[in-house]
Amino acid sequence: MQSKVDQIIQDIEFQGWSLKQNIFTQDQLHLMQELFDSDFLPAKVGKSHQLQRNEEIRGDWIYWIDTLNPPLVLKDLINFLEQLKQSLNQNFFLGIKEFECHLAKYPVNSFYKTHLDRFEKDSSRSFTFIFYLHPAWDKKDGGELVLYNKSGDVVETVLPAPGSMLCFISEDFPHEVKTCFRERRSLTGWMHTKIIN
Numbered sequence: 001m002q003s004k005v006d007q008i009i010q011d012i013e014f015q016g017w018s019l020k021q022n023i024f025t026q027d028q029l030h031l032m033q034e035l036f037d038s039d040f041l042p043a044k045v046g047k048s049h050q051l052q053r054n055e056e057i058r059g060d061w062i063y064w065i066d067t068l069n070p071p072l073v074l075k076d077l078i079n080f081l082e083q084l085k086q087s088l089n090q091n092f093f094l095g096i097k098e099f100e101c102h103l104a105k106y107p108v109n110s111f112y113k114t115h116l117d118r119f120e121k122d123s124s125r126s127f128t129f130i131f132y133l134h135p136a137w138d139k140k141d142g143g144e145l146v147l148y149n150k151s152g153d154v155v156e157t158v159l160p161a162p163g164s165m166l167c168f169i170s171e172d173f174p175h176e177v178k179t180c181f182r183e184r185r186s187l188t189g190w191m192h193t194k195i196i197n
């Protein structure tokens with residue numbers, strides 16, 4: 001796990017984002033599928049006092065994870081994030097205090113239009129990470145994450161390969177999730193420069 005963290009640190013230094021394959025094995029992904037039977041809530045958009053569901057912007061359903069007391073099958077993932085947090089702080093002096101994450105489920109035909117994570121809800125969001133947890137994915141299933149730079153040029157189009165992980169400096173990369181044609185499952189979260197909640 002530490003070598004993956006080191007590779008991510010190198011990528012972040014070089015380009016501000018990182019994509020790593022095979023963070024999880026098929027067996028681990030298989031065990032994680034039960035998490036997606038939880039009671040998911042429709043993800044909303046807008047500021048905290050004016051949150052609303054708008055499927056023209058985002059159609060995913062989410063389930064927040066208690067990072068201090070995570071489900072057993074997520075222990076390795078949370079430990080990995082803890083190591084990543086420490087390395088990010090040591091290498092880039094980001095001053096990350098803690099992270100939050102939720103599971104996300106995109107039903108068939110849903111998407112998430114281009115947005116910046118940073119200004120959506122909380123300006124302390126400084127680093128975004130996404131683990132793709134569906135057991136299988138094919139090119140024809142769509143659901144690509146498109147990463148843009150601040151000028152709007154495409155930086156990378158990421159097929160959400162099972163067991164892979166994408167992360168990036170939140171404020172530097174607007175991004176979108178293209179329409180998916182199979183249920184798309186992930187764990188998404190943010191590292192914060194202040195204590196949340």
Ligand code: OGA
Binds near residue numbers: 117145175186
């Ligand atoms: C988000 C998001 C991307 C993805 O939840 O803010 O952009 O690939 N997710 O799931």
Ligand code: MN
Binds near residue numbers: 115
């Ligand atoms: Mn986002």
